[in-house]
Amino acid sequence: MESYITDLRVEFGPLRLKNPVLAASGTFGYGDEFSHLSDPSDMGGIVLKGISLRPRAGNPPPRIVETPAGMLNAIGLANIGVDRFLEEKVPRLREMDTVVIANIYGHTLEEYGAVARRLEVAPEITALEVNISCPNVAQGGVAFGTDPGQSAAVTRCVLDNTDKPVIVKLSPNVTDIRPIARAVEEAGAAAISLINTITGMVVDVETRRPRLGNVTGGLSGPAIRPVALRMVYEAVNTVNIPVIGVGGIVTAHDALEFLIAGASAVQVGTAHFVDPRAGIHIVKGLDDYCKERGIGRLGDLIGSLQVN
Amino acid sequence: MESYITDLRVEFGPLRLKNPVLAASGTFGYGDEFSHLSDPSDMGGIVLKGISLRPRAGNPPPRIVETPAGMLNAIGLANIGVDRFLEEKVPRLREMDTVVIANIYGHTLEEYGAVARRLEVAPEITALEVNISCPNVAQGGVAFGTDPGQSAAVTRCVLDNTDKPVIVKLSPNVTDIRPIARAVEEAGAAAISLINTITGMVVDVETRRPRLGNVTGGLSGPAIRPVALRMVYEAVNTVNIPVIGVGGIVTAHDALEFLIAGASAVQVGTAHFVDPRAGIHIVKGLDDYCKERGIGRLGDLIGSLQVN
Amino acid sequence: MVEQEVAVVFNEQVALDTFLMGLQAKEVVREAAPGHFVMVRVHKGFDPLLRRPFSIAGTLGGDLFLILYRVVGQGTGILAEVRSGSRLSVLGPLGNGFRIVSSGTSSCLVGGGMGVAPLLFLAQRLNGMPFSFLAGYGNAAQIPALDSFGLNPETFHIATEDGSRGHHGMVTDLLEEEVARLKEPVALFTCGPRPMMSRVAELALEQGLPCQVSLEAEMACGLGACQGCAVEASSATDRFYLHVCTDGPVLDAGRVAW
Amino acid sequence: MVEQEVAVVFNEQVALDTFLMGLQAKEVVREAAPGHFVMVRVHKGFDPLLRRPFSIAGTLGGDLFLILYRVVGQGTGILAEVRSGSRLSVLGPLGNGFRIVSSGTSSCLVGGGMGVAPLLFLAQRLNGMPFSFLAGYGNAAQIPALDSFGLNPETFHIATEDGSRGHHGMVTDLLEEEVARLKEPVALFTCGPRPMMSRVAELALEQGLPCQVSLEAEMACGLGACQGCAVEASSATDRFYLHVCTDGPVLDAGRVAW
Numbered sequence A, B: 001m002e003s004y005i006t007d008l009r010v011e012f013g014p015l016r017l018k019n020p021v022l023a024a025s026g027t028f029g030y031g032d033e034f035s036h037l038s039d040p041s042d043m044g045g046i047v048l049k050g051i052s053l054r055p056r057a058g059n060p061p062p063r064i065v066e067t068p069a070g071m072l073n074a075i076g077l078a079n080i081g082v083d084r085f086l087e088e089k090v091p092r093l094r095e096m097d098t099v100v101i102a103n104i105y106g107h108t109l110e111e112y113g114a115v116a117r118r119l120e121v122a123p124e125i126t127a128l129e130v131n132i133s134c135p136n137v138a139q140g141g142v143a144f145g146t147d148p149g150q151s152a153a154v155t156r157c158v159l160d161n162t163d164k165p166v167i168v169k170l171s172p173n174v175t176d177i178r179p180i181a182r183a184v185e186e187a188g189a190a191a192i193s194l195i196n197t198i199t200g201m202v203v204d205v206e207t208r209r210p211r212l213g214n215v216t217g218g219l220s221g222p223a224i225r226p227v228a229l230r231m232v233y234e235a236v237n238t239v240n241i242p243v244i245g246v247g248g249i250v251t252a253h254d255a256l257e258f259l260i261a262g263a264s265a266v267q268v269g270t271a272h273f274v275d276p277r278a279g280i281h282i283v284k285g286l287d288d289y290c291k292e293r294g295i296g297r298l299g300d301l302i303g304s305l306q307v308n
Numbered sequence C, D: 001m002v003e004q005e006v007a008v009v010f011n012e013q014v015a016l017d018t019f020l021m022g023l024q025a026k027e028v029v030r031e032a033a034p035g036h037f038v039m040v041r042v043h044k045g046f047d048p049l050l051r052r053p054f055s056i057a058g059t060l061g062g063d064l065f066l067i068l069y070r071v072v073g074q075g076t077g078i079l080a081e082v083r084s085g086s087r088l089s090v091l092g093p094l095g096n097g098f099r100i101v102s103s104g105t106s107s108c109l110v111g112g113g114m115g116v117a118p119l120l121f122l123a124q125r126l127n128g129m130p131f132s133f134l135a136g137y138g139n140a141a142q143i144p145a146l147d148s149f150g151l152n153p154e155t156f157h158i159a160t161e162d163g164s165r166g167h168h169g170m171v172t173d174l175l176e177e178e179v180a181r182l183k184e185p186v187a188l189f190t191c192g193p194r195p196m197m198s199r200v201a202e203l204a205l206e207q208g209l210p211c212q213v214s215l216e217a218e219m220a221c222g223l224g225a226c227q228g229c230a231v232e233a234s235s236a237t238d239r240f241y242l243h244v245c246t247d248g249p250v251l252d253a254g255r256v257a258w
Ligand SMILES: Cc1cc2nc3c(=O)[nH]c(=O)nc-3n(C[C@H](O)[C@H](O)[C@H](O)COP(=O)(O)OP(=O)(O)OC[C@H]3O[C@@H](n4cnc5c(N)ncnc54)[C@H](O)[C@@H]3O)c2cc1C
Pocket: C037, C048, C052, C053, C054, C055, C056, C067, C068, C069, C070, C071, C072, C073, C074, C075, C076, C077, C114, C117, C118, C215, C216, C217, C218, C219, C249
């Protein structure tokens, strides 16, 4: 455990984080993949890889392709299913001295509810993050997260099945993030996180085929940071619940942009592929920034953006 | 004038282009800014900087900020107005031996119609490209281009005021590009072009202010290429009119991705800031690609993407 | 496994578009086994963004490890311009390596193009045990000068597709001869283009020989976290996909859907 | 104006974080006048994406031009590592330079930090005519060794904010003294941080002296196409915004809203 001069704690709805830096879902596995390289407990928390009711093999390869300052992934939410997760992964989470958040998803409302309910038995999991970017099979495959009514319905359904705080993770592939943020807040979410990936595509000009087995994939990494920051700023100015900023954060400088714009915490995703210790370096960098400016409490920076 | 081995001509609705590479609006001025460096006539066409009914000073500085593999601009559609445009700029366009497309916008339907009508006197202008990403002042500032009905209304209004072919340029800041593409096609557009910039933001962590005078700006450059390509692919599979691909194209390789995905032509924007001859280099690169593979007619590549 | 900035001791061109780089990293050398790979960050900016995976091609002394790479794109292009004395961030060693078969059996190493890299390390560690090394290239210009590896010219056989050196044809032709010639059982180790490995796996199946393949896939993390590096598993495996970075890169040929 | 790859002849550190680069480009040298700038592409990838603007700080012989730059971020950091012999893409010369006043009047050049760069070129071209050069820095470590510019120490005066060299205070203090001391009219030329130039412009206004300022702005194209480099014009100008790249970078102080 590192120690810092600045008071880096943030209060985050019902959660207390030792610092505002979390690992983003799908980029840090179940917390054990990186354990040789760094102690996840140095971060404010980790969001685990998305879990569904039943195991899923995921999409056909290739699943990733690099793009300028970013990457597309079409993993297809491959995961071991909630039962094996509870059996194999949860016991190891006990050793983590940080907040552990499970990321859940489903293709019907019932699936969302069922995964949430199954996780009630695991006190190791402090909160749930609900991925609403998934296609709703009952509604012709349009993502839950693109419609305020459906986003609220998923939120309520998860809340009905859990006593844990519920964070709803919003999709950026929408015309206006504000009605969705509002709907999710009214439905009872403890917080929102955004953004998930932006849908993109790459073509192989040699084979004249899509580079991804799934044709399209989700864009993440520094390329999307300005879009994520704009949406976080819009959400912060729309809802009263805390907002977690995600998207392209690699350095403490990047994290500060989100915190100053009003995010109560940040998540670090793709950066962990470039630097497996990115999250921990960011925590250190936040401390340095505050020290150099005589800021005793990082919380004082949150939302300190001056617009004109 | 360069000469090429491949037949690079594309038929583009009512337009015949000598090659499928156009300069994108707002990045190539009125065609004369680059004339010291390259001959715009080597490109298939140029789309001029956006013109409105009245002159506009544009947004307060700073107006641009760089981002990873991209940039945000908040120029605010600064322009000299259609009258000065006709007087000062149009006469010089006569020398251009390529297709010249005017880009127009307004804040009300009437403004769109009025600019289109004024341009009827200029035979130098082969077609109009309509930027529908502008806020509709009569409708509370929501962009025309985020709603199918309003997009169609702008298209019809411009068509009522011109005999030139009308290309409608779509905004990527929408949940689903398809209903908008369809609405614009049904309203009578000769073609659509996409994407315009994606809204983003950057914060200065020293001053804790937005980096742009206008707070938010439009993201362009290689960072957005995968998003642009995905939307072009979606549009190509939705409408029967030609689609022009724009967004992050820097090299012939990038242009080929769009052509293979079904774009009938491409526009090159931000790349012109990095390499003022980017468009011309792309034309050359397309010729090389075809030569190496024994493809006699570039048109045969268009839409040749194989999906499974 | 470590993630650290290490010094580039040399970075020499050894064939057309092919370079051999020596990196100083005691920890990597200590843990490295044939078939392991490292993820290298080629520069500090975000374009290209991701680390690039390279097989460990051997070790030199107690603190140098080697990578042999071909310039095929942006990342390897940048790597080729790195000067000795510079520092690069390296993550590794990663993955599961070759299982060296017990003495008594002889081994046959079949490499295509850059696929020779992990096999060079394997050859280094097979020292004393009997093996032959078959390497295939497009043409003579692509064949790296591998003096520092001390390969025995009697057991090192080359095929080129254009016939400009060695056997005129595919490296799998050499393998067929070798398998026919040898009386005793031989274990196959292969790395190279997919069609080549597929043919080697087929031959192994026909002849009932054990065969280990080293696979490639686009990778983001190299650590088993992103699930990006999936390849289809054969029906003999109880899983649908295998992950090259943690299940492999070396796998029994029978586990892979060819 | 050309856009071409040119050779870096030298790239030397001349102060704390400050480098002087010599680039070989006959066409640029032929057209260059003081106040002109070039747009340099610092590398081939897309991060950073845009070219970086630098004032031409002088010419050497018939085919070398100089840029003097401080490492402040990613682009200049990459530039500082460029080795002589490398090639960089350069676009220029661009912009409107200083109008050199007719003989008879003397000139006073007031530079702050890297703002001395265009003034060094101006000093080079003022040869023979009377001028004084006032330069302000934060501290002595930031003062570049400018031997190659052959400045006359009698007319070159330095101020540092921390007093570690020359006058202890602001360069505008020196200017006030200079203006008070001189009898004949003097033309002011200034480049540096905005507050400094604003003070120089104010002084010029008070004293009725002609004053040309060289402005900076974030730039994308450098050619007048993107309209990104707008700065607010004063009410004396019939326009609302001026474009640094084509209206400037050198402007009469009275045209700018300070
Ligand atoms: C476990 C493993 C070990 C490897 N060992 C070696 C080695 O020892 N020597 C060597 O030269 N190469 C090796 N490779 C391949 C090497 O990683 C790629 O050639 C390299 O990443 C290309 O980077 P680039 O930026 O130059 O190419 P890019 O510009 O990214 O792409 C150029 C071409 O290379 C292909 N490519 C890109 N990334 C990968 C990747 N991760 N895996 C496979 N193909 C890719 C692309 O599909 C494209 O066709 C290995 C790959 C893996 C997965």
